[in-house]
Amino acid sequence: MREHGLQPRIRRRFIATTDSDHELPIFPNLAKNVTPDGPNQLWVSDITYVTIAAGFVYVAVILDAWSRKVVGYAIGRSKTRA
Numbered sequence: 001m002r003e004h005g006l007q008p009r010i011r012r013r014f015i016a017t018t019d020s021d022h023e024l025p026i027f028p029n030l031a032k033n034v035t036p037d038g039p040n041q042l043w044v045s046d047i048t049y050v051t052i053a054a055g056f057v058y059v060a061v062i063l064d065a066w067s068r069k070v071v072g073y074a075i076g077r078s079k080t081r082a
Helices: none
Strands: 043-052 055-064 070-076
Touching: none
Parallel strands: none
Antiparallel strands: 043 055, 055 070
16 A cells, blocks of 8 residues: 555544433434325424534534425534524
8 A cells, every 4th residue: 555655544433422321301203103295294303513624513404304305404503592
């Protein structure tokens, strides 16, 4: 590899960001047994964070479960509501 100027990718260490071992209530998945047969019948959402050069930002996305299209999104430096 050195002869050809190639270097291996350095794998990042996995960082656990969620502690699932807690006594707090776990809310049921209300969309588990729902199968939409058209648009705008079921929206699902998720929130995560993305590393950028200046640190990280939170990204919240709302998807239409039938079409899998993005209905809305928000990006911010904190998880406070808009």
